[in-house]
Amino acid sequence: MTEVPNAGRVHQEPDAAANGATQLNGRSVDRGHAKDLFRRFVETRNPALREELVGLHLPLVEYLARRFRNRGEPLEDLVQVGTIGLLKAIDRFDLEREVEFSTYATPTIVGELKRHFRDKGWAVRVPRRLQELNLSLNKVVAELSQEIGRSPTIAEIATKAHLTEEEVLEGLDTSNAYAVVSLDAPAGGEDAPAVSEHIGAEDEGLEALEYRASLGPLIAGLPERERRILYLRFFGGMTQSQIAARLGISQMHVSRLLNRTLAVLREGLLEDEEIG
Amino acid sequence: MTSTVQLEIPASGAYLAVVRAAATGLAAQLQFTYEEIDDLRIAVDEACTQLLARRGSATTLNVAYHLNDAELRVDVSIEAPDRGDPLARDTFAWQILSAMTDEVREQAEAGRLGLSFRKAGGRG
Numbered sequence: 163m164t165e166v167p168n169a170g171r172v173h174q175e176p177d178a179a180a181n182g183a184t185q186l187n188g189r190s191v192d193r194g195h196a197k198d199l200f201r202r203f204v205e206t207r208n209p210a211l212r213e214e215l216v217g218l219h220l221p222l223v224e225y226l227a228r229r230f231r232n233r234g235e236p237l238e239d240l241v242q243v244g245t246i247g248l249l250k251a252i253d254r255f256d257l258e259r260e261v262e263f264s265t266y267a268t269p270t271i272v273g274e275l276k277r278h279f280r281d282k283g284w285a286v287r288v289p290r291r292l293q294e295l296n297l298s299l300n301k302v303v304a305e306l307s308q309e310i311g312r313s314p315t316i317a318e319i320a321t322k323a324h325l326t327e328e329e330v331l332e333g334l335d336t337s338n339a340y341a342v343v344s345l346d347a348p349a350g351g352e353d354a355p356a357v358s359e360h361i362g363a364e365d366e367g368l369e370a371l372e373y374r375a376s377l378g379p380l381i382a383g384l385p386e387r388e389r390r391i392l393y394l395r396f397f398g399g400m401t402q403s404q405i406a407a408r409l410g411i412s413q414m415h416v417s418r419l420l421n422r423t424l425a426v427l428r429e430g431l432l433e434d435e436e437i438g
Numbered sequence: 439m440t441s442t443v444q445l446e447i448p449a450s451g452a453y454l455a456v457v458r459a460a461a462t463g464l465a466a467q468l469q470f471t472y473e474e475i476d477d478l479r480i481a482v483d484e485a486c487t488q489l490l491a492r493r494g495s496a497t498t499l500n501v502a503y504h505l506n507d508a509e510l511r512v513d514v515s516i517e518a519p520d521r522g523d524p525l526a527r528d529t530f531a532w533q534i535l536s537a538m539t540d541e542v543r544e545q546a547e548a549g550r551l552g553l554s555f556r557k558a559g560g561r562g
Binding site: 303312313314315316317319327330331334335395396397399401402403413417420421424427428 | 455458459462463466469470471472473474475476479480483484487530533534537560
């Protein structure tokens, strides 16, 4: 089941695999350190430890994501999808199991990547046409919102983009099916001054939510920006555009983050089901 | 005048894309804005997911879209003998549904569990 990078791959993809291989072969990952982190994480469920574990195993995700890179999606996006798998594996990993974490995590990460492609429906590969459509819609929606001071209708988008409404709808369908959560949101580091400013009141709301909904660990595990968006949209009564303006990102970006976060939270409610 | 579109899908998460797509297409006809459509899709997903999570041995999920002027009402239901209230109001799911729509209701009657919500479009 588990594939570990070998010398052959290293030759094929020098930059790529070199990184992953060193890490995976245990030369630079201190296994004892990883085990210790896991032990502490299992006890405390401390998000900071979780983040450290993610960082430690990112090379594995990068390596696995590369196997899917010829399907028309940016590697960066695939790494983010794979990271969701990594997070799940980290959360479920049981130290009692006598397996290495990388062995345990690989099927989960690959499963997440496969599902990412399968979720797009019938096409395994994202047609370039749709990617381009999505990009141009992104731009048109942003421009129109600016012009008319509200979110545009499908008809308005179609007119402006010189597309049929059908095409716009197709793009809309695509936009979230292909969405990936950004796990690189700064978690309060030097890049994140804006995010931590008005946190106080919002955190109280979030705490209530976590308590009520028993979603505590799941929500606590979300990157800070995703948690904020979740709170502002569902409890703060702000629209996507308002949140976008506040966080300095586009409305469609907010939409993607929101949808992906919900997908993560719903995980486990339904089995991994396929048409048929 | 109200028009109704009905869907019956297997009680499986794999078919939610169909329910979403239908909602999207109908909302576009009612001149919903891009954001309103996105909210609607989130609500549809949430309602269906919550019912499917309670599906027991039910094999189908029914969705009815009622179009009335600029408003869409979506009824989602599943067969569920003796299953009581579909969704407590203090859950995150309920919060999502309320925030994304103008009104949400639960229905538990005649051996069916249902969620019904209304959303008006064209308000920017």
